Amino acid sequence: xxxxxxxxxxEALKGRRRASVGEVWATEAAxxxxxxxxxxxxxxxxxxxxxxxxxxDSHQGVCAEAGSYPYVGVGELLGGNGQPLLVALxxxxxxxxxxxxxxxxxxxGVAGVVIPERxxxxxxxxxxxxxxxxxxxxxxxxxxxxxxxxxxxxxxDFWCYGASAPDASEERRTVPYDEPDYKGGGVLLVLGxxxxxxxxxxxxxxxxxxxxxxxxxVQSLNVSAAAAALLYEIxxxxxxxxxxxx
Amino acid sequence: xxxxxxxxxxEALKGRRRASVGEVWATEAAxxxxxxxxxxxxxxxxxxxxxxxxxxDSHQGVCAEAGSYPYVGVGELLGGNGQPLLVALxxxxxxxxxxxxxxxxxxxGVAGVVIPERxxxxxxxxxxxxxxxxxxxxxxxxxxxxxxxxxxxxxxDFWCYGASAPDASEERRTVPYDEPDYKGGGVLLVLGxxxxxxxxxxxxxxxxxxxxxxxxxVQSLNVSAAAAALLYEIxxxxxxxxxxxx
Numbered sequence: 001x002x003x004x005x006x007x008x009x010x011e012a013l014k015g016r017r018r019a020s021v022g023e024v025w026a027t028e029a030a031x032x033x034x035x036x037x038x039x040x041x042x043x044x045x046x047x048x049x050x051x052x053x054x055x056x057d058s059h060q061g062v063c064a065e066a067g068s069y070p071y072v073g074v075g076e077l078l079g080g081n082g083q084p085l086l087v088a089l090x091x092x093x094x095x096x097x098x099x100x101x102x103x104x105x106x107x108x109g110v111a112g113v114v115i116p117e118r119x120x121x122x123x124x125x126x127x128x129x130x131x132x133x134x135x136x137x138x139x140x141x142x143x144x145x146x147x148x149x150x151x152x153x154x155x156x157d158f159w160c161y162g163a164s165a166p167d168a169s170e171e172r173r174t175v176p177y178d179e180p181d182y183k184g185g186g187v188l189l190v191l192g193x194x195x196x197x198x199x200x201x202x203x204x205x206x207x208x209x210x211x212x213x214x215x216x217x218v219q220s221l222n223v224s225a226a227a228a229a230l231l232y233e234i235x236x237x238x239x240x241x242x243x244x245x246x
Numbered sequence: 247x248x249x250x251x252x253x254x255x256x257e258a259l260k261g262r263r264r265a266s267v268g269e270v271w272a273t274e275a276a277x278x279x280x281x282x283x284x285x286x287x288x289x290x291x292x293x294x295x296x297x298x299x300x301x302x303d304s305h306q307g308v309c310a311e312a313g314s315y316p317y318v319g320v321g322e323l324l325g326g327n328g329q330p331l332l333v334a335l336x337x338x339x340x341x342x343x344x345x346x347x348x349x350x351x352x353x354x355g356v357a358g359v360v361i362p363e364r365x366x367x368x369x370x371x372x373x374x375x376x377x378x379x380x381x382x383x384x385x386x387x388x389x390x391x392x393x394x395x396x397x398x399x400x401x402x403d404f405w406c407y408g409a410s411a412p413d414a415s416e417e418r419r420t421v422p423y424d425e426p427d428y429k430g431g432g433v434l435l436v437l438g439x440x441x442x443x444x445x446x447x448x449x450x451x452x453x454x455x456x457x458x459x460x461x462x463x464v465q466s467l468n469v470s471a472a473a474a475a476l477l478y479e480i481x482x483x484x485x486x487x488x489x490x491x492x
Contacts, residue, residue, distance in 0.1 A: 011464065096342070104471045109461030134464040178482055212478060213486055215355030218257065218380040221474070225350045228471035229478035232458060236424055236479075240459055 003125050004054035004063040010035050011133025012066055018136075019067030025050060030061030058129060069123040074141045074149055077112035078156050083186050084111035085234060086158070090146055090202045091193040092223060095121045099130020100224035101191070106134035108231040109240060114149055117142045150188065150205040158186035162198050162206030163226055166214055172203075177210040182234045189230060191223055249371050250300035250309035256281050257379025258312055264382075265313030271296060276307030304375060315369040320387045320395055323358040324402050329432050330357035331480060332404070336392055336448045337439040338469060341367045345376020346470035347437070352380035354477040355486060360395055363388045396434065396451040404432035408444050408452035409472055412460055420455040423476055428483045435476060440469055 003009050003021075012021050013035075024041045027050070031041045044050060047061060054063040077086055087105050092098050098121040105113055121127060122142075128135050143149040150160050161182075164174045190206060192198035203209065212221060212229055221229070249255050249267075258267050259281075270287045273296070277287045290296060293307060300309040323332055333351050338344050344367040351359055367373060368388075374381050389395040396406050407428075410420045436452060438444035449455065458467060458475055467475070 007464075014463070100468055100471060103464060103468055106462035106464050107458075107460050107467050107471075132464055132466070132468070134462065137463040212353075213355075213481065214353050215481075215486060216352035216380065217260070217383040218253075218349060218352050218378055220378070221353050222346055222349055222378070222470075224468075225346060225353075225470060225474035228467070228474040232475035233478070233482075235459065235461075240461060 001066055001068055001125055002054040002063055003066050003128055004056055004059035005129040006060045006062055007133035008128040009062050009064045011136040015136030017070045022065040024064040025053060027061040072139045072141050074114060074143050077139060077141050078153055083184060086112050086188045088114040088146060088188055088190045090190060090198055091116060091120045093121055094194055095124060095126045096130045097224045099127040101227045102131040102138055103134040104228045104231060106138045108235050112139040112141060114141050114143050116146050117144050147201050147205050153188050158188045160188045160190060160206045162190045162203050162209045163230055164197060164209040164211050165220060166211040172209060174209040174211045177212050177230055178233055180208055180210060182237045187234060191227055194223055247312055247314055247371055248300040248309050249312050249374055250302055250305035251375040252306045252308055253379035254374040255308050255310045257382040261382030263316045268311040270310040271299060273307040318385045318387050320360060320389050323385060323387050324399055329430060332358050332434045334360040334392060334434055334436045336436060336444055337362060337366045339367055340440055341370060341372045342376045343440060343470045345373040347473045348377040348384055349380040350474045350477060352384045354481050358385040358387060360387050360389050362392050363390050393447050393451050399434050404434045406434045406436060406452045408436045408449050408455045409476055410455040410457050411466060412457040418455060420457045423456040423458050424479055426454055426456060428480045433480060437469055437473055
């Protein structure tokens with residue numbers, strides 16, 4: 001694949017998780033940036049050459065040939081020790097949202113993200129760009145069936161929280177997002193697709209449905225905004241701020 | 247201006263804040279949607295006609311002629327009673343980010359958003375689209391000088407919090423975002439531009455600099471993700487979740 005943009009290329013080089021990061025092309029200006037020093041760079045004369053190469057105008061003067069995105073296996077996310085915080089995305093379709101959620105997840109110290117194999121955005125160079133390169137440092141797995149994955153997670157003592165609208169279901173209570181106790185134990189936060197939220201078969205696998213208060217007239221947050229508010233609440237309860245404050 | 251997309255047109259009609267919402271154009275399919283029933287709609291044969299009209303492919307089958315965006319005066323945001331929560335954006339340039347922050351702000355019940363007159367994204371139809379129409383229900387003011395606005399806010403007993411990176415400044419302490427007491431009194435949350443954060447002259451006007459913990463290798467959140475995490479923390483402390491839980 002052809003990665004493009006400063007952050008994606010820099011983080012791919014730093015992350016060293018792709019099978020290869022091969023040729024780097026850059027404009028003269030970009031080639032002089034410190035993070036590329038000591039690296040062989042093919043300098044192009046016109047930025048348009050980069051646009052043609054990567055198929056986007058958002059390259060910021062640099063792109064690179066790299067191995068495909070190194071997904072991990074779902075077993076790797078569930079198998080570790082400790083009490084990890086994981087995120088699962090149910091059919092998030094928009095590369096911008098997927099990238100943005102991955103960036104927030106990486107910043108919040110999430111141990112891994114699970115996306116479905118079908119009907120969902122994959123980790124393309126556009127997603128890598130939207131994540132500011134964060135996907136290069138984040139473990140992302142693809143699940144054939146998300147409900148199955150959730151069952152496996154629950155068997156391993158993960159508690160599954162599904163993000164929902166306050167009034168999503170009449171049959172089932174949705175609790176305010178700050179009511180559950182997220183401390184201790186593995187936590188899997190499940191977020192639904194942009195338009196429709198969680199599919200019923202995925203919602204059914206959730207131990208609890210949680211909702212952010214909606215005080216305005218527009219009754220739903222963007223999924224990546226919801227992810228940020230929920231992840232930082234969970235992190236706060238789990239003592240994630242301690243490192244920084246010390 | 248020409249608004250486009252389902253949410254923007256629907257919310258503009260509902261919000262009734264623009265001087266006018268005139269002709270609505272829609273594809274046959276979109277024209278049959280319930281929210282347009284009883285409304286005169288010009289049905290177009292080809293979706294491309296809408297793209298030409300609004301200059302975007304993201305119209306979802308509908309666009310409408312409307313008066314320009316109805317900004318409010320900065321005095322209106324500062325003058326009210328109560329202890330409002332306001333958001334100020336220091337040179338946020340990306341329409342997608344501005345729209346996304348406005349959507350989150352509207353959902354979180356923010357009383358108003360202030361953007362600078364210069365070197366910042368304005369509330370264009372693209373921003374309206376990115377906000378899912380939330381800007382139609384949100385009070386947004388433009389300030390000639392953001393530092394001046396902050397001084398005025400502080401004179402009226404607002405407490406100004408600037409979002410910052412944990413290690414942004416050696417001279418000045420940045421506190422963890424969940425350390426301040428946001429309850430009681432007016433609160434102004436100030437967020438910086440995508441790349442550079444708060445300008446020094448804006449940071450200087452902040453009573454406190456606050457930071458979200460960064461536990462990963464990518465050391466910054468997208469500004470709209472930071473806005474979501476910070477606004478929901480502030481809302482939670484101020485008891486914003488109570489309505490929903492009841």
